[in-house]
Amino acid sequence: MNARTEPSEAETAIARPPLVRELLLVAGLFLVYKFGRQLATGHTAEAFRNADRVWDLERAVRLPGEGSVQNLLLHGDTLIHLANTYYATVHFPATLAFLVWLYLRRPAHYVWARRVLAAVTAAALVVHLTFPLAPPRMLAATGLLDTAEIYGPSVYGSPQTDHLSNQFAAMPSLHFGWALMVAIGLIVATRSRWRGLWLLHPLLTLVVIVGTANHYWLDAIVAAAMLGAALAVIHLPARTPVTAGKPLPGARDKEPDKQRDKETVDEDSVLVGAAR
Incomplete structure (x- = not known):
C-alpha cells in the first residue's frame, strides 16, 4: 500500500503535551459532557414537540426518509444486530484510539484535534440544553422501530429509569461529528495514498445512527456544520521547521x-x- 505514516522532522520537533495533564483534561471534558447531558433531562414534552418540528422540516425540504435506511438494515437479523453493536461500541473507543495515536505519533495534530473535539462537544451541549430532541425511535409519526430494543444490544434503558444518559439529546449527533473529525484528522495527519478511505468511518456511522432510528438526518447535518465552523476557527499549530542548533x-x-x-x-x- 506504500503507506507513509512516519512523523516528519518538523513534527518530531514539536513538544508532546504532558501525559498526566492530557489524561486529566480529557477525563474532565468527558465528565463535563456527561454532566451537561444530565442537565437537559426532564424536558420530555418539549423534546417531543421539537421532534415533530424536525420531522416536519425534513419532509418539507424533501430529505430522504430515515425509514428507507432502516429497511435496508432490516433485511437480516445479523445485519441489524451488527449495526446496533457498531452504534454501542465504536463511538468512544474509536475516538480515544484516534487521540492516543495522534498523541504518540503526531503531537501537533493531537493538540489541534483535541481542541476541535472539545469545541464541537461544548457547542453540542449548548444545543442539548436549549433544544431537547426526542430521537426518531421514540416518535410514533416516524413509523421507525427501536432496533436496539428489539434486536440488541442496547445502550439505553427506559427514559424514565435511565439516569446515566440523556436520551433527549439527539441534536447534534456527536456520534457523527466525532466520527467525521476522526476521518478528517487521520487524512490530514497521514500520507498514505489510501487515507481517503477513513471517510468510510463517518459514512458507516451515518448509516448506523439513521438506520437504528437514534438520529435524524438533520442531527448529522448540524453536527457537520458545527465541525466545519470549529475547523475554520481552530487551525493546526505552526510547525517548527528545524530543531535548535540544526x-x-x-x-x-x-x-x-x-x-x-x-x-x-x-x-x-x-x-x-x-x-x-
Missing part, C-alpha cells in the same frame, strides 16, 4: 559558495594591490 536544509550546500565568494574577494584584493 542548520537549515541546504545550508551546507551554500557553505562552498560562501567560501568561493571569499576566495574571489581575496583574489580581487591582491590584483588591485598589484595594479597600484
Whole structure:
C-alpha cells in the first residue's frame, strides 16, 4: 500500500503535551459532557414537540426518509444486530484510539484535534440544553422501530429509569461529528495514498445512527456544520521547521559558495594591490 505514516522532522520537533495533564483534561471534558447531558433531562414534552418540528422540516425540504435506511438494515437479523453493536461500541473507543495515536505519533495534530473535539462537544451541549430532541425511535409519526430494543444490544434503558444518559439529546449527533473529525484528522495527519478511505468511518456511522432510528438526518447535518465552523476557527499549530542548533536544509550546500565568494574577494584584493 506504500503507506507513509512516519512523523516528519518538523513534527518530531514539536513538544508532546504532558501525559498526566492530557489524561486529566480529557477525563474532565468527558465528565463535563456527561454532566451537561444530565442537565437537559426532564424536558420530555418539549423534546417531543421539537421532534415533530424536525420531522416536519425534513419532509418539507424533501430529505430522504430515515425509514428507507432502516429497511435496508432490516433485511437480516445479523445485519441489524451488527449495526446496533457498531452504534454501542465504536463511538468512544474509536475516538480515544484516534487521540492516543495522534498523541504518540503526531503531537501537533493531537493538540489541534483535541481542541476541535472539545469545541464541537461544548457547542453540542449548548444545543442539548436549549433544544431537547426526542430521537426518531421514540416518535410514533416516524413509523421507525427501536432496533436496539428489539434486536440488541442496547445502550439505553427506559427514559424514565435511565439516569446515566440523556436520551433527549439527539441534536447534534456527536456520534457523527466525532466520527467525521476522526476521518478528517487521520487524512490530514497521514500520507498514505489510501487515507481517503477513513471517510468510510463517518459514512458507516451515518448509516448506523439513521438506520437504528437514534438520529435524524438533520442531527448529522448540524453536527457537520458545527465541525466545519470549529475547523475554520481552530487551525493546526505552526510547525517548527528545524530543531535548535540544526542548520537549515541546504545550508551546507551554500557553505562552498560562501567560501568561493571569499576566495574571489581575496583574489580581487591582491590584483588591485598589484595594479597600484
